[in-house]
Amino acid sequence: MTGRSPRRAAVAALALAGRAAAGPLIAAALVTALAGMGPAVAAWLSKLLIDGLAGATPASPARLAGLAAAAAAATGAALALGYAAGFLHRRAEAAIAHRAQAEIYQRVSGFGGLRRFEDPAFADELRLATDAAAEAPSVLTNFLFGLVRSVVTIGSLVGVVVAVWPPMAALLLVVTVFAVVAQLTVARRQADVARAVMATHRRRIAYQELLTDLRSAKEVRLYGLAGLFRDRMLGAMRTAVSAELRIQGRSAVVQGSLSGLGSVALAVGAGLVAYRIAGGELTPGDFALFLAAATAVQGALLGMVNSLQDAVRCTRLFGHYLNVAQAPDDLVEGTVRPGPLRTGIVFEDVWFRYDESGPWVLRGVDLVIPAGSSTGLVGRNGAGKSTLVKLLCRFYDPDRGRITWDGVDLRDLPLSWLRRRISATFQDFQTYELPVGENIALGDVETMHDKGRVVAAARAVGLHDTIEALPAAYDTMLSRIFVFDGSDDPGVQLSGGQNQRLALARSLLRTDADLLILDEPSSGLDPVAEHDLAEVIRRTREGRTGLHISHRLGTMRQADDIVVLADGVVVEQGTHDALLALDGQYAELFRLQAANYQAANYQAAEAVAG
Numbered sequence: 296m297t298g299r300s301p302r303r304a305a306v307a308a309l310a311l312a313g314r315a316a317a318g319p320l321i322a323a324a325l326v327t328a329l330a331g332m333g334p335a336v337a338a339w340l341s342k343l344l345i346d347g348l349a350g351a352t353p354a355s356p357a358r359l360a361g362l363a364a365a366a367a368a369a370t371g372a373a374l375a376l377g378y379a380a381g382f383l384h385r386r387a388e389a390a391i392a393h394r395a396q397a398e399i400y401q402r403v404s405g406f407g408g409l410r411r412f413e414d415p416a417f418a419d420e421l422r423l424a425t426d427a428a429a430e431a432p433s434v435l436t437n438f439l440f441g442l443v444r445s446v447v448t449i450g451s452l453v454g455v456v457v458a459v460w461p462p463m464a465a466l467l468l469v470v471t472v473f474a475v476v477a478q479l480t481v482a483r484r485q486a487d488v489a490r491a492v493m494a495t496h497r498r499r500i501a502y503q504e505l506l507t508d509l510r511s512a513k514e515v516r517l518y519g520l521a522g523l524f525r526d527r528m529l530g531a532m533r534t535a536v537s538a539e540l541r542i543q544g545r546s547a548v549v550q551g552s553l554s555g556l557g558s559v560a561l562a563v564g565a566g567l568v569a570y571r572i573a574g575g576e577l578t579p580g581d582f583a584l585f586l587a588a589a590t591a592v593q594g595a596l597l598g599m600v601n602s603l604q605d606a607v608r609c610t611r612l613f614g615h616y617l618n619v620a621q622a623p624d625d626l627v628e629g630t631v632r633p634g635p636l637r638t639g640i641v642f643e644d645v646w647f648r649y650d651e652s653g654p655w656v657l658r659g660v661d662l663v664i665p666a667g668s669s670t671g672l673v674g675r676n677g678a679g680k681s682t683l684v685k686l687l688c689r690f691y692d693p694d695r696g697r698i699t700w701d702g703v704d705l706r707d708l709p710l711s712w713l714r715r716r717i718s719a720t721f722q723d724f725q726t727y728e729l730p731v732g733e734n735i736a737l738g739d740v741e742t743m744h745d746k747g748r749v750v751a752a753a754r755a756v757g758l759h760d761t762i763e764a765l766p767a768a769y770d771t772m773l774s775r776i777f778v779f780d781g782s783d784d785p786g787v788q789l790s791g792g793q794n795q796r797l798a799l800a801r802s803l804l805r806t807d808a809d810l811l812i813l814d815e816p817s818s819g820l821d822p823v824a825e826h827d828l829a830e831v832i833r834r835t836r837e838g839r840t841g842l843h844i845s846h847r848l849g850t851m852r853q854a855d856d857i858v859v860l861a862d863g864v865v866v867e868q869g870t871h872d873a874l875l876a877l878d879g880q881y882a883e884l885f886r887l888q889a890a891n892y893q894a895a896n897y898q899a900a901e902a903v904a905g
Contacts, residue, residue: 304613305435305606312432315394316387320436323383326376327440331447333373338452338587340366346580384440388433395428399620407626407710409690413649419493423615431609431616438599438606445595452588488542489612492535499535502528546604564589626692629707636716636809636840638701639665640687646695647686656682658863659696666701666809669841671854673881678860680844681722684812687842689713718805719812722844724798726789731762732769734797738804752800761793814844848885857881 312320344362347354354362403421411417502524505511515521568585571577642662648655657679664670672680685691686698689705698705705713718738727734735752736743749769753759765771765787772786789797799816843854851857852871859867859874859881867879874881 301607301610304617305610307617308432308435308610308613311395312387312391312436316390319383319387319390323380323387323440324443326380326383327444328447330373330376330380331444332451333369333376334448334591335451337366337369337373338584338591340369341587342580342584345583346578349579380440384437387436391432395432399424399428399616402620402622405624407624409685410625415494418497420615420618422497423490423493423612424619427609427612427616431613434605434609438602441599441602445599448595449592452592484542484545488538492538495531495535499528499531502531626689626710627706629709631703631707632709632712633701633703636666636701639663641699642696643699644696645686645693645698647682647691647693656863660863660865662858662865664840664842666840667838668855669843669853671851671857672842672844672860673848673851673857673884674860679863680860681814684814684844687812688717688719716809717812718802718808720798720802720814720816722814724795726773726794726797728774730770730772731765734773735800735804738801742804748804752804755803756796756800758793758796758800808839810840810842812842815846848888
């Protein structure tokens with residue numbers, strides 16, 4: 296990702312704020328400006344009151360009472376306006392945060408492939424972008440509001456400071472220039488530290504999730520991993536916190552020095568004003584006015600500089616948001632729509648690797664998947680089977696060669712159109728923390744409210760009776776830790792095999808798909824369920840093209856054609872019987888697996904006889 300200039304990032308952040316909440320921001324700016332006039336009005340009224348009380352100027356009791364009430368009212372009005380401006384700004388912040396999250400995740404959802412999600416650098420970029428999206432526009436608008444208020448406050452009071460003691464204005468200016476330079480330096484360091492520790496924070500979060508995630512809870516407890524993961528989580532936390540504390544320490548030194556300089560400047564000015572009052576040149580009210588004005592100006596300047604530090608830091612981080620929001624598409628969209636699959640899918644000398652410096656996973660695959668046929672794909676772990684599926688779904692593009700759909704390169708097809716023609720059960724299928732019915736309906740969101748189709752899919756995989764026995768049937772939540780739509784029901788968890796059937800039902804719901812991909816669809820099923828599933832697959836595959844990947848070679852008997860992958864190339868191809876007769880890799884794998892089954896059956900028979 297390329298860097299972004301702070302000026303461009305600031306303009307983009309403010310533009311985002313304007314798109315999200317122009318009305319509340321304008322109203323907040325106007326109210327803030329009015330609130331900024333409060334200190335000057337209150338200070339001047341206090342001067343008149345003190346002069347009247349000290350006898351420096353003639354004033355009746357009624358006038359003094361009026362001045363006191365007016366000064367209190369001015370102070371109260373400024374506070375009330377400040378609260379109103381704060382509320383308007385919080386409304387704007389909510390709208391900005393919503394708009395920022397919507398825009399960035401719309402972009403992330405628009406990435407058609409998987410390459411960016413497997414890139415650690417992009418993971419850091421995305422986390423920084425998410426944080427910056429929620430924070431930067433609000434911090435910048437807050438800084439602008441503070442700037443408006445400070446300008447109004449300073450503008451209304453600086454004349455008083457100059458009238459009482461002109462050098463004080465110059466002294467305050469020197470302090471402010473020093474403060475701006477120092478705070479900008481701290482802000483840059485803070486942004487650099489945030490980038491540097493992001494990978495450490497990701498490690499901390501990863502270990503934290505391992506300690507709390509139900510999916511890892513069994514192994515963590517069985518193997519006694521809690522102490523290891525906890526120590527690593529705390530170690531990552533210490534590393535990140537140490538780096539952050541170092542920069543915060545420097546910031547504290549800078550801010551303390553600024554406060555000291557301001558105090559010195561104020562003490563010098565106050566002493567000189569008191570000296571002039573003692574000489575009869577000024578009144579006691581002038582001293583009160585000077586203190587109020589100098590304190591307010593100094594506070595406004597330092598407050599503005601402090602908020603500038605946050606604004607600069609967030610502006611620098613907002614560059615990450617722009618990097619993600621304006622990132623180019625990882626896959627180029629096509630425009631050709633050839634229609635339903637009629638002839639077949641062809642891999643032509645396909646080469647692929649996940650990284651330019653990494654090993655080749657596919658090394659010149661040539662393969663034909665005829666339309667309407669069932670193709671089995673087998674091979675040892677690491678042979679490239681799952682990678683071939685990812686290319687077929689166009690989660691990646693080949694580095695060399697091409698894949699065609701009825702003669703048209705997949706890269707020339709619209710992604711949404713291609714994926715609508717494909718349904719799949721992946722080896723690493725997902726069970727969502729949603730109701731059971733929705734878990735199935737996600738296979739075709741257009742049928743989300745068509746319970747008839749959902750039930751039919753569940754029946755097809757033999758899951759309907761199991762679902763009906765759940766506390767709320769198809770409305771039962773599949774989660775022990777998350778409730779849905781305010782329900783108090785704790786939900787349930789299905790077994791591994793039942794979850795696999797659920798994923799199969801999801802893939803079968805897309806009945807208009809031309810290609811059905813099943814990647815290890817029976818790995819979590821018992822023999823009876825596997826036999827029943829084979830019949831389900833046979834029925835649902837009729838009229839569609841099927842690609843079936845499995846290590847259980849007995850399930851390949853029904854395939855019209857079996858392809859054997861090894862080291863990223865097709866080494867054998869044919870029917871089950873033909874490959875056994877060939878006595879190659881497929882026959883070897885089949886014999887090994889058959890021997891395991893025979894040994895298991897023999898041991899079971901011995902146990903029964905004994």
